Amino acid sequence: MTAALHTDALWLTLAVACCLAATGEAAPAVRVIFDTDIMGDVDDVGAVAVLHALADRGEAEILAMGVSAKHPACVPCLDALNTYFGRADIPIGVVKGKGFLKRSRYSQQVADEFPHDLTSAADAPDAASLYRKVLASQPDGGVVFISVGQLTNFRNLLRTQGDAASPLGGPELVRRKVKLWVCMGGRFPKGREANLVHDGPAAAHAIAQWPTPIVFSGWEIGARVLTGGRDGTVRLFDLAGGELLETLMGHSSWVQAVRFLGDGPTEALTAGSDGRILRWDLASGAVTAEMEQGEAVRALAVSADAGLACAAGSSGTVVIWDLADGSRLQDLTGHRASVTGLAITGDGRHVVSASADTSLLVWALPGR
Numbered sequence: 165m166t167a168a169l170h171t172d173a174l175w176l177t178l179a180v181a182c183c184l185a186a187t188g189e190a191a192p193a194v195r196v197i198f199d200t201d202i203m204g205d206v207d208d209v210g211a212v213a214v215l216h217a218l219a220d221r222g223e224a225e226i227l228a229m230g231v232s233a234k235h236p237a238c239v240p241c242l243d244a245l246n247t248y249f250g251r252a253d254i255p256i257g258v259v260k261g262k263g264f265l266k267r268s269r270y271s272q273q274v275a276d277e278f279p280h281d282l283t284s285a286a287d288a289p290d291a292a293s294l295y296r297k298v299l300a301s302q303p304d305g306g307v308v309f310i311s312v313g314q315l316t317n318f319r320n321l322l323r324t325q326g327d328a329a330s331p332l333g334g335p336e337l338v339r340r341k342v343k344l345w346v347c348m349g350g351r352f353p354k355g356r357e358a359n360l361v362h363d364g365p366a367a368a369h370a371i372a373q374w375p376t377p378i379v380f381s382g383w384e385i386g387a388r389v390l391t392g393g394r395d396g397t398v399r400l401f402d403l404a405g406g407e408l409l410e411t412l413m414g415h416s417s418w419v420q421a422v423r424f425l426g427d428g429p430t431e432a433l434t435a436g437s438d439g440r441i442l443r444w445d446l447a448s449g450a451v452t453a454e455m456e457q458g459e460a461v462r463a464l465a466v467s468a469d470a471g472l473a474c475a476a477g478s479s480g481t482v483v484i485w486d487l488a489d490g491s492r493l494q495d496l497t498g499h500r501a502s503v504t505g506l507a508i509t510g511d512g513r514h515v516v517s518a519s520a521d522t523s524l525l526v527w528a529l530p531g532r
């Protein structure tokens with residue numbers, strides 16, 4: 165049921181975000197330079213797809229992309245993806261000189277099977293030079309770098325001197341034009357992570373010398389996974405090490421909905437066929453609160469501040485719970501069949517319920 169939960173949540177989140185984007189104030193698009201190795205792991209392809217989706221929604225403007233890997237198929241692969249997503253003209257640079265090389269199981273096949281212009285890495289300019297040109301054309305403080313590979317191009321950019329694009333050296337050009345660097349790299353609080361290790365000297369130089377704030381998206385994010393079983397158990401896994409960390413026993417039948425609480429994650433909320441919602445302290449494995457829904461629960465949602473929970477299931481009634489004291493705040497009735505998915509909107513003011521009656525209902529949350 166974990167996979168189904170995640171799919172529901174993602175689908176709802178996307179649907180809600182689309183609705184809000186259609187009715188809310190449009191924020192200016194974030195101007196992005198995207199740096200990828202797009203060689204070993206296929207998650208870079210997912211990152212490219214998400215970035216194009218954000219551009220489709222007007223939330224991002226893709227100024228340029230750079231490849232930090234030496235495999236000859238990486239540039240054609242990235243060009244093919246951009247062409248597929250309707251942006252064939254995004255300028256692509258590539259690392260020149262030394263760089264990281266390993267086997268790629270998909271880049272050649274993507275390049276072979278989908279149309280593109282750039283036939284080899286030799287056709288693409290030096291990423292550091294391309295970044296200089298693009299930065300020079302942008303307003304001050306307007307650019308966000310996103311990296312999902314090793315940091316060779318970042319080190320190379322910082323080593324550049326003034327040129328035809330700008331009289332400024334690399335560090336000063338970056339300081340002036342860049343707002344933020346978001347780096348998928350590192351493992352916190354400690355540990356080895358590929359993007360910082362594959363070209364360690366470049367990573368050390370780039371991170372030490374970069375003149376703007378850097379946000380690190382560490383490898384540990386998302387590594388903890390909760391599952392609910394038909395046997396009434398809740399299991400906490402660490403995907404980073406492939407370990408089962410805890411087996412939590414408390415439900416008497418199928419656990420159909422699980423949610424983390426807090427950032428750690430340090431707590432969890434679980435519910436299922438026995439009609440009980442349990443709050444867990446994950447450090448001790450103890451139940452710290454129990455709420456009685458009174459019917460099988462198939463979906464849970466928790467507000468970002470962990471102040472409210474929404475639970476729903478077989479009858480279609482959505483129940484709002486106050487997590488501060490476990491009190492039942494509201495019963496929301498409107499669905500004509502069971503509720504299978506719940507998601508709280510990004511602004512925390514509404515909950516959206518998805519039902520087997522084929523409708524989505526949007527409810528205002530109390531006190532929000």
Ligand SMILES: [Ca+2]
Nearest residue numbers: 201208312313
């Ligand atoms: Ca990567």
